[in-house]
Amino acid sequence: MNKQVRKIAWIVAAALVFVATAGCVGGGESGAGENAPFRIAVIPVQTEGQLGEAMTRLQSILTEALDREVDIQNYPDYNGVVEAMNFGHVDMAFFGPLTYVVAHQKSGAEAIVVQLVKGKPFYHSYIITHKDHPWNTLDELFADPGAVSFAFGDPSSTSGSLVPGVELKSRGVLVSENESKLKELRYTGSHDVTALAVQNKDVDAGAIDSAIFENLVEQGTIDGDRLKVIWQSDALYQYPWAVKKGTDPDTVKLLQETFAGITDEAVLSGFGISGFAPASNEDYESIRAVAQAEGRLE
Known part of the structure; x- marks a missing residue:
């Protein structure tokens, strides 16, 4: 075998090794085989x-x-x-x-x-506030939106952002995900953090999943006696x-x-x-x- 033929053979062999190695590396990805988690x-x-x-x-x-x-x-x-x-x-x-x-x-x-x-x-989106506050409806809460601090959950949450956001937009309180007429608008990232922020009066009101809210109360994570629901959405799947x-x-x-x-x-x-x-x-x-x-x- 001359040098040129040996060189070509070496290149082909190296390529085959690379392909085989790549296949092994890929085996760690989801769906790579029945033995993968x-x-x-x-x-x-x-x-x-x-x-x-x-x-x-x-x-x-x-x-x-x-x-x-x-x-x-x-x-x-x-x-x-x-x-x-x-x-x-x-x-x-x-x-x-x-x-x-x-x-x-x-x-x-x-x-x-x-x-x-x-x-x-089914479940609902709730808007909750602390029982010490005088508001019992969204009309009362947003009578002066510039004095209200409000919390959504994750921006991609259905009940913690999307659905209540549509309601706030219909009332002229929310302009976009990051623009509003409120004193403060924050995103907590999760429903439990929103509930605690409202309970601790870090914000005046917040949006939360109804089933998670009730579960947090049952678990004792939040005190249901210190919170009240002032708005409920239509049923959500x-x-x-x-x-x-x-x-x-x-x-x-x-x-x-x-x-x-x-x-x-x-x-x-x-x-x-x-x-x-x-x-x-x-x-x-x-x-x-x-x-x-x-x-x-x-």
Whole structure:
């Protein structure tokens, strides 16, 4: 073999090694093979500590059902979960309704399971204030908006931002996500932080998920006797669990059956729910319409 032939052979061999190595590196990504962990991302609906036991128990239940390692991670913000699904880093995600419709548009994520609260897949957006304050309606709260401090949750939250934001816009109080006629507008990042900010009078009022609010009261995280609800939205379809595009039907069916059969109180109480039921993309059409109208699906 002359030098030129040996050189060509060496280049081909090196290329084959590189391709094989790249394949091994890629094996760590979601969906790389049956032996890879089934990764699930969870939005920060409450603090990680409050969800810790629930996620640990859920992880164990799903690992047994799928006969495959399951890894559930709590993400620091809503958008991070959308991007994790978009870039294929996770196989499944727990979304808010708004983040779900965004993820569906961006990556084809498909809702397959919905949470139930008192047996129903619905909840509301609340606006709450401290009981020491005189306001009992939004008309009273916003009689002088320039004197009011207000808190939303995460900008991508359905009940903590999108839906109450539409209400504030209709009243001329909110101009855009970052512009308002209020004395102060802040985003706390999660529902529990909003509730505590209102309870501690750090803000005058705030928007929160009704089911999470009631769960925080039941857990003693917040004092229900110090807070009052002064506005409630129409019914909203509950938070979905969605799988990545192309998930095989057998896996979807197994996940739906497993979630629907969960009675573990640690899991249910951790998420502040009574159970799970099958869901579909069509269940979120009303949220999709609002998100579209608000420019959230550009």
